[in-house]
Amino acid sequence: MPLRNRVTPLGELIPAPARGLVYGNRGCLHDAGGHIRRRYAVRRWIACRLEFKGWQRGPMMQPGKFTELFFLDEATAFAAGHRPCALCRREDYDRFGAIWAGLHGGEAGADAIDLRLHGERVDPHTRGHRPHTAPYASLPDAVFVLVDGDPYLVLGERLLLWSPSGYAGRRPRPAQGTATVITPPSLVEVLRAGWADAAVPLLHPSR
Numbered sequence: 001m002p003l004r005n006r007v008t009p010l011g012e013l014i015p016a017p018a019r020g021l022v023y024g025n026r027g028c029l030h031d032a033g034g035h036i037r038r039r040y041a042v043r044r045w046i047a048c049r050l051e052f053k054g055w056q057r058g059p060m061m062q063p064g065k066f067t068e069l070f071f072l073d074e075a076t077a078f079a080a081g082h083r084p085c086a087l088c089r090r091e092d093y094d095r096f097g098a099i100w101a102g103l104h105g106g107e108a109g110a111d112a113i114d115l116r117l118h119g120e121r122v123d124p125h126t127r128g129h130r131p132h133t134a135p136y137a138s139l140p141d142a143v144f145v146l147v148d149g150d151p152y153l154v155l156g157e158r159l160l161l162w163s164p165s166g167y168a169g170r171r172p173r174p175a176q177g178t179a180t181v182i183t184p185p186s187l188v189e190v191l192r193a194g195w196a197d198a199a200v201p202l203l204h205p206s207r
Contacts, residue, residue, distance in 0.1 A: 001015065002015040002016055002017045003015060003034070003060055003061060004035075004036050005036075005060065005061070005067060005068055005069050005070060006018070006020065006069075006070050006071075006164055007024075007069050007070065007071050007076065007077070007080050007082075008076070008080070008151065008162070008164075009075075009076050009079035009080060009144040009151035009162055009182050009183075010079070010080070010129045010146075010151060010182060011039070011079075011080040011081060011121065011128075011129045012039075012129075013029070013036055013039070013069070014164065016164035016165070018072075018164050018165040019050075019070050020070040020071050020072045020073070020076075020164075021050065021071070021072065021073050021074075021200060021201050021204060022047050022048070022049075022050070022070070022071040022072075022073060022074055022076070022077050022200045022201075023047075023048045023049065023050050023068065023069070023070055023071075024045070024046050024047040024048050024069045024070075024071065024077060024082050024085070025045075025046060025048075025066040025067060025068060025069055026040040026041065026042060026044070026045040026046075026066075026067075026069065026082070027040060027041025027042035027044070027066055027067070028041050028064065028065060028066050028067055029041055029067040030061045030067050031063075032063040032064075034060075034061040036067070039127065039128075040122075043114045043115060043117075043118045044110065044114050045080070045081055045082040045083070045114070045117070045118075045121075046082055046083065046084070046085040046086075047071065047074060047077035047078075047082040047083065047084055047085060047089075047200065048085040048087075048088045048089065048200075049085075049088045049089060049199050049200060050200075052087075052088040053088075072162065072164065072165075072166065072204050073200070073201050073202060073203050073204040074142075074200050074201060074202045074203075075142040075143075075144065075153060075183075075202055075203055076144075076162065078142070078183055078184075078187045078190070078191065079143075079144035079151070079182045079183045079187075080121070080129075081117055081118075081120070081121030081122075081129075081184050081187070083096060083113060083114075083117060083187070084096050084198075084199075086110060088199070089198070089199045089200070091198070091199070092198045092199050092200075095198070096190065096195075097109075097113070099190050099193045099195070100113055100186070100190065102193075103186065103189050103190070103193070104116070104186070116186060117184060117186060117187070120132075120184035120185055120186055120187075121184045129182065130184075131146060131180050131181060131182055132180075132181050132184075132185055133178050133179065133180060133181060134178070134179055134181050134188070135176075135177070135178055135179070136173060136174045136175070136176065136177055136178070136179045137175065137176065139154050139179060139181065139188070140154070140188065140191045140192040141154055141155050141156065141191070142154070142155070142191050142195070142202055142203060143181060143182075143183045143188050143191055144162070144181070144182040144183050145159065145179040145180060145181055145182060146180040146181075146182055147159065147171075147180075150162070151182055152171070153167060153203075153207070154173060155203075155207060156173070157172060157173050158170050158171070158172065158173055159171050159172070159173050160207060165206075166204050166205075166206025166207075167204060167206045167207050168206075
């Protein structure tokens with residue numbers, strides 16, 4: 001039975017057999033029996049390499065340890081509200097931080113980044129994912145939008161339906177109108193600034 005540690009673009013945790021291309025965590029979310037009990041435990045939501053310096057991980061979801069999470073790709077991690085890890089992805093983190101500072105008047109450091117991101121990704125009333133709206137025409141590639149309750153990736157003139165194993169259904173991207181955007185506003189702007197493949201893939205090859 002797959003563990004419930006695959007993250008959707010909406011930040012939900014689901015069981016799925018495919019591992020994905022990006023690893024990460026948001027604190028310890030499981031109990032001693034390995035059952036998910038909370039959506040997040042800390043504000044530091046990070047996206048990591050699958051492998052780093054040959055480190056060997058023990059069994060998943062060990063009692064009292066952080067919950068190992070997996071994402072299809074970095075676009076999915078961004079949509080859920082995660083940012084690059086400062087340890088295993090130092091070059092990416094530094095580049096991300098430079099873009100972030102330019103977008104936010106010199107704001108810098110993991111604490112400031114995580115505080116702002118937390119306000120953008122979590123609805124303070126429901127504690128669920130916090131979408132926002134923007135014109136379809138304004139959205140850069142690799143942003144996620146919600147269409148009829150399903151997450152779709154924006155890529156050129158198309159919208160690609162997300163699934164745990166890759167992108168499946170395609171539909172035309174509307175030329176006009178307003179989108180319900182899943183990716184937090186600051187991460188939309190990071191993508192608009194030209195974020196691309198780095199230590200982890202931005203987009204799964206199924207695109």
